[in-house]
Structures are given as structure tokens and as C-alpha cells.
């Protein structure tokens with residue numbers, strides 16, 4: 001009897017962990033397949049209007065308060081990877097979680113097309129559409145006071161990865177930051193430091209932890225104004 005109880009006590013949490021972690025991993029892998037297929041921009045636009053526009057706004061410029069990031073002009077790889085991480089629970093985003101799962105992506109196409117598309121195809125289509133949009137600079141900005149300091153710090157510590165023009169690098173899945181909402185960028189400092197983006201680039205994480213928010217503020221301000 002005692003042995004049974006002990007076995008259950010040990011095995012139950014272990015198997016629950018396995019199930020939830022296993023599912024998250026699988027969800028992520030399914031979505032990552034989208035990296036290998038070609039997206040259809042026109043179809044992506046239709047699906048975006050159905051599934052994403054309520055939060056990320058028309059033309060994917062994000063909301064004026066910076067709660068929802070701009071997605072316009074972001075690299076396809078970045079969109080796909082971030083979606084996979086959100087759906088898989090590797091990036092904590094409770095607001096968007098229900099809209100990022102493979103099931104939600106498929107169901108968003110059920111009314112649009114005669115046959116629902118696979119989640120992999122849906123994601124590739126949306127990513128192709130988003131990458132094709134021009135980056136808007138009508139996003140939230142910081143105080144604009146010490147932009148030269150922000151520029152200097154960005155060019156010495158960040159531009160090696162994110163590019164001097166802030167456009168990131170498609171092949172390496174490094175996000176474009178130019179024109180992004182200042183409020184969103186500032187929030188990401190806390191998000192990274194709290195460990196809520198579990199697949200974050202370790203080099204960048206160390207770099208951010210070593211800098212103060214007052215130092216990073218002007219960098220984000222500078223980026224939000226970059227065309």
C-alpha cells in the first residue's frame with residue numbers, strides 16, 4: 001500500500017510534466033515547419049484580418065499605446081519563431097496564447113476558404129503577408145531627450161546583431177527593431193530580465209542584464225524613431 005502511494009506521488013507529477021512539456025514541444029515543432037514552406041501573401045492578408053487585426057491593428061502597425069507590437073515589415077523567420085514559442089509556452093504571452101495555437105490557426109481559416117488550411121501553411125501565409133508590409137513610424141516614442149546617447153550605445157552594443165539600420169537579419173532570425181513601439185520595447189527589457197522569453201539569445205540576455213533601464217531607455221527611443 002505504502003509503496004503504491006509513494007509511486008503515485010512520484011510518478012503523477014512526473015507524467016503531468018511530461019504531458020504538458022511534451023505537448024508544448026510538439027506544438028512548437030509543428031509551427032516551426034512553416035519556416036520551410038512558401039507563404040501566400042494574399043491569403044495571409046485575409047487570415048490576418050480574421051485572426052490578428054483586433055489586437056495588432058490595420059496594416060499591423062500595433063496599437064497607439066504600444067501594448068500590441070508592430071508586426072509590419074518583420075522578417076518571416078522572426079514571426080514564425082515567435083509564434084511557435086508563444087504557442088509552445090516558451091514565451092509567456094497569456095493574451096495571445098489562445099490565438100497562437102495550431103488549433104486556433106486552423107479554425108481561423110474554416111470560414112474563409114472551402115477547406116481549412118494546415119496550421120503550418122496558415123503561419124507561413126501570415127508571416128509572408130506581415131513581412132511584405134512597410135514599417136510604420138507612427139508608433140509610440142520616448143521622451144526624445146538623449147537620442148545621441150541611445151544611438152551610441154546601440155551602435156556599440158546592439159548593432160552587430162540587429163544591424164546599424166535596426167532592420168535585424170532575416171537569415172539569423174534577428175528581429176527588426178526600427179520603428180517598433182517604444183512602450184513595447186521598454187516592456188521587453190523586463191520580460192527578458194524576468195526570464196519570460198525562455199529561448200532568448202543568451203548573449204543579448206547577459207548584455208541587457210548588465211545595463212540599467214535608464215541606459216537602455218534612450219536606445220529604445222532611438223530605435224522607435226528609426227525609419
Ligand code: HEC
Nearest residue numbers: 051052054055067068069079082083093095096099126187
Ligand atoms: C488578443 C490580442 C492578440 C491577438 C488576437 C493576437 N496577438 Fe500577437 N501579441 C499580442 C500581445 C499582447 C503581444 C506582445 C506580448 C509581449 O509584450 O510580450 C503579441 C506579440 C506578437 C508577436 C511577437 C512580436 C515580436 O516582435 O516579437 C507576434 C509575432 C504576434 N503577436 C503575431 C500575431 C499573429 C500572427 C496573430 C494572429 C494569428 C496575433 N498575433 C494575434 C496580442 C495579440
Ligand code: HEC
Nearest residue numbers: 157158161173174175185188197199200201203204207219
Ligand atoms: C548576439 C546577438 C544580439 C545582440 C548583441 C543583441 N540582440 Fe537583441 N535580439 C537578438 C535575437 C536573436 C532576438 C530575438 C530572439 C530572442 O532572443 O528573444 C533579439 C530580440 C530583441 C528584442 C525583442 C524584439 C521583439 O520584437 O520583441 C529587443 C527589444 C532587443 N533584442 C533589443 C536589443 C538591444 C537594445 C540590444 C543592445 C543592448 C540587443 N538587442 C543586442 C540578438 C541580439
